[in-house]
Amino acid sequence: MDYMPLPKSGRLWKSKADFFRPFRAAASGSGQNITPLYDPLQRRVADDEPKLKELNASLAVLVEVFPDVEPEVFREMLLNVSEESRLELVVEAMRKKKAEHVRGLHRRKTKPTTTPKAVNPGQPLSASSLELLIEDTFRSETYIKAVRQVLYEEFPRLSHSSIKAVMAEQNHSYTLSRSTLQHLSSRAWRLSFPQLWRSRSTSRPVAEHPFVFMHPNGQLAVKRTGSEQLDRELYDLLIAPAIAKQRREQLEQDTIVATKLNQEEAEKAQALFDCECCFDSVPFEELAVCTDGCHQLCFECVRRTVNEALYGQGWARTVDLERSSVRCFAPTAREECHGPVPADIVRRALISSRGDEDTWNKFQARAANDILVKSRLPLQRCPSCNYAEIDEIPPFKCRRALEIWQHIATRSPAALQIMLLSLTAGLVLFTIPIIAFLASIWLTSIIYSPITNILRASHTRIHQSRRGLKFICLSPTCLTITCTRCLHPWTDPHTCFSSSASTTLTTLRTTLEASATAAIKRTCPRCQLSFIKSSGCNKLVCNCGYTMCYVCRSEIPSREGYGHFCQHFRPNGGRCGECEKCELYGDEDEAGVIRRAVEQAEEEWRVRKGEGVEGTGGNDRARKAMVEALVGKGRERKVWWESWLDGAVDAVAG
Incomplete structure (x- = not known):
């Protein structure tokens, strides 16, 4: 228009x-x-060239085939190959040398900043276009020139070279480049003098944009830039939010006026009802009634009660978790009323005050979280939002005989393979005894429950090892990838409890590492040199000449020498039963020493932080995982047959 x-x-x-x-x-x-001016209702021909459409179609196919690679890798590769068989050449190069071309540019699923759009306007969305944002596609020359001109006029105080550099970094996207340039303009030294006497805010009114036009009646419109795609982007970025805000404000004003008129008409018709909580007179449209005693409560009391439950101390006595609603709080009831207020009426009462559903959504999210906690189900939660899913072990499913054989032959330990060959030979020679033995094991596992628990524990370990540590949140508003051990965002390659962890966990890790190191290292009291013995006897001579015992860490005088150690002959080995002297060639249990030192340091750290010896709080699981990662969970195994049992269950379980 x-x-x-x-x-x-x-x-x-x-x-x-x-x-x-x-x-x-x-x-x-x-x-x-x-x-x-730009008219959003008028359809015009897109400014994409035929060559550009072909490139975007190839890019969409590559993103669908390799969803873990950033689209910028494919853009560079598509431009560097010939037009003939362009898609086939890129796919073949990625198949042979993917690591060389990607070089760490892995794509991880995050919350999208813009709505995914199809590459070709007017065409239905396909599976590939759902994964490819319009900011990642090839841009036409018309669009690039229009974006450059708009940014020149919007940021006149920035140099053209800076604007071009930001555009090249953001794939010439106006939306992404504008946010970066706003940050640069707020820190530019040339802007400090004109803004000494006014605020340094980077956000300007929409009407001050050089390509926004305001009608005399107050309506906003976008001036044409020469690119249909950029016109639509400016409209969606600047005009559409302003129009939506005006509509919301108008709706709120209309609601206030309608409520006032309804109140006046109800007063004239004497059709008001008394609230049994605040004793105020309200019309029928602002009245809530419980399902048990039919007590009348006004919407204002419902809103105050819900806000007090969310942000105060009244959650336990206010919320009915069985129905995800609010209990009746009428003080005039002779006996305690157990009837809740219907959930749809509570929602209508909350929405009618501010015109949005934020309070209602928070109420439902907290109620759902309490219900999940009371259910005592094994949950795997997302650290970034309220999303949770049941961490259940799938039922045992036996593989086919050929798959079992292939798994044992290729991936099982050598001991299990030898045992399988022995069992196969025994099965051929002694079929009936083997069948009777297996039947007895099966009956024993049914009758004797500890065997079933051992098999279930082995199945749980196999499932956890197959699942790995990466957890993907499936909430559409979160889509965060975290680690189940350290509960921090997942990065490739991922290291648990790295420097990106919280300050509390970083302090704990430093304390545990220092305790583990101090438990096994030895320090010369003369020159303060620290060392660890890798081999040899327990009589150590430092560089400074100081002689000490590696076991008891005491000094060995020259007159004593090897007399400090046990001299008795032990034909059967083991500890000496005649004296309590140190052993010359005995090695201490470093794994046990480290574990005891780490556990003691963890208990002291908890007491120092005020959490008690048992430890409470949301980071308790992360601390236990940190101890296991530092000491080693596998060192807790004392039974020799557990590895064999896990190998057999891994081979049989599907």
Whole structure:
């Protein structure tokens, strides 16, 4: 639509020539009063070239085939190959040398900043276009020139080289480049002098944008930039939010006026009802009734009660978790009323105050969280939102005989393979005894429950090892990838409890590492040199000449020498039963020493932080995982047959 300013007073047109003069001037290119504006309801031909459409189609296919790679890798590769068989050449290069081309540019699923759009406007969304954002596609020359011109006029104080550099980094996207340039303009030294006496806010009103036009009636429109795609982007970025805000404000005002008129009409008709909580008179439309005693409560009391439950101390006595609603809180009831207020009425009461559903959504989210906690189900939670899923072990499913054989032959330990060959030979020679033995094991596992628990524990370990540590949140508003051990965002490659962890966990890790190191290292009291013995006897001589015992860490005088150690002959080995001296070639249990030192340091750290010896709080599981990662969970195994059992269950379980 085009806007043409009209004269304020007098006759509009004196003749037919005056009526057509502005349009003739606009057609000839000499008109100065015609402002070309963008009409979102008018469909125009997209400014994509045929070559550009082909590149975008190939890019969409590559993103679908390799969803874990950033689209910028494919853009560079598509431009560097010939037009003939372009897609086939890139796929073949990625198949052979993927690591060389990607070089760490892995794509991880995050919350999208913009709505995914199809590459070709007007075409239905396909599976590939759902994974490819419009900011990642190839841009036409018309769009790039239009974006450059708009940014030049919007940021006149920034250099053109800076604007071009930001555009090249953001794939010439106006939306992404604009946010970066706003940050640069707020820190530019040339802007500090004009803004000494005014606020340094980077956000300007929409009407001050050089390509936004305001009608005399207050409506906003976008001036045409020469690119249909950029016009639509400016409209969605600047005009659409302003229009939506105006509509919300208008709706709120209309709601207030309608409520006031309804109140006046109800007073005239004497159709008001008394609230049994605040004893105020309200119309029927603002009245809530419980399902048990039919107690009348106004919407204002419902809103205050819900807000007190969410942000105060009244959650336990206010919320009915069985129905995800609010209990009746009428003080006039003779006996305690157990009937809740219907959930749809509570929702209507909360929405009617502010016109949004934020309070209702928070109420439902907290109620759902309490229900999950009371259910005592094994849950795996997302650290970034309220999403949770049941961490259940799938039922045991036996593989086929050929798959079991292939798994044992290729991936099982050598001991299990030897045992399988022995069992196969025994099965051939002694079929009936083997069948009777297996039947007895099966009956024993049914009758004797500890065997079933051992098999279930082995199945749980196999499932956890197959699942890994990566947890993907499936909430559409979160989509965060975290680690189940350290509960921090997942990065490739991922290291648990790295420097990106919280300050509390970083302090704990430093304490545990220091305790583990101090438990096994030895320090010379003369020169303060620290060392660890890798081999040899327990009589150590430092570089400074100090001689000490590696076991008891005491000094060995020259007159004592090897007499410090046990000299008795032990034909059967083991500890000496005649003296309590240190052993010359005995090695201490470093794994046990480290574990005891780490556990003691963890208990002291918890007491120092005020959490008690047992430890409470949301980071308790993360601390236990940190201890296991530092000491080693596998060192807790004392039974020799557990590895064999896990190998057998891994081979049989599907």
